[in-house]
Amino acid sequence: MTEAQHITKERILALLENVKDPEVPVISIRELGVLRDVSVETGVVVVTITPTYTGCPAMDVMKADIEHELRASGIQDFEVKQVLAPAWTTDWISDEGRSKLKGYGIAPPERTADIRALKGAQPIVACPQCGSKNTVMLSPFGSTACKALWKCNDCLEPFDQFKCL
């Protein structure tokens, strides 16, 4: 284990920047808030992740991608742990993550996971294409579990919104 001394938390975090959300490949698992913790103790790397949605099929892919990334860098002693609590919230998406979502054509979620949004008060969502706030929700369930489907009344483009959770 001569490698062990070179394995640092910083190095692992840098490696994991390469692991992206398979459904939104511009945003890393750190920016998404799925990566909760990295610890390195006596050479063993423990990566802790949490699912966005309970049934999110991308979780298995992210886990496999993390394992692949670590192995490819010669790290053999690791464990990828999934935790449910505390439950993921869209508030954990970083500022860079939010602007990357927008650049990718997905409206970022409202700033706080406030209970009004969950209870049905319609948020005002700006069109990621033209910036207009003259938009309407077509369906609270979009192309994946984490997104709602919207339409812009000005540029007439449909778009996804990462919904508040």
Next chain:
Amino acid sequence: MDQHQALLTYCLRRGDDNLILSHRLGEWCGHGPQLEEDIALTNRALDLIGQARNYLQYAAEVEGKGRTEDDLAFLRSERQFVNTMLVEQLNGDYAHTICRSFLYDAWHLPLQQALTKSADERIAAIAGKAVKEVSYHLRTSSEWMIRFGDGTEESHVRAQTALDALWTFTGDLFVQDDVDAILVKAGVVPDMAPIRSAFDKTVETVLAEATLERPVDGHMATGGRQGKHSEHLGYLLAEMQYLQRAHPGAQW
């Protein structure tokens, strides 16, 4: 029955409810009345299957006999499933499907809210995750109940017909037996009385806005928790379990 056995049964009940309803909603895949609804239904099915997996994984660990979540889903027979009878009912028309979900969601949300305070950390974590998803489910099914009930003459009749047909199965949602008694005492699961009140309140509010009439409680069908089901569950399982029965251990 000891607490360990009760916990196992409880996890199976929660897992089976979500698994069977998820399968029913999945049957709509490719057949939704419009594209957005097709996607919305299967998204809800996906949430429910995720919640089912969480509970069945936990059940498998609690049992400790080497069975996995897949064994529990695909290799138990009809009488070993302990889901509520409501979720196994046929899809029928769209009003029927929505009404079944609405009645389930109106019960499921307050239940999950209460379970977030469970003395069992694992259940509290599962519920903490599920509760926000289920909020979206109830909101959607409520909106559709109102749209159908307060819509055209035909949509109103169909929604009322569905409600009348499904009402008898709401009894099964509130049954409490030894399993619940042991776990309520241990602070693991909530008493059903406040869940019932929350359910009644949601039903009252939504039906009023939908101009639909709440059916009278008559004979209430119960028995799902003891593995007694309507004829529909066997057919559902035959389809859902076909692959693992025909090709044991198949993976993809």
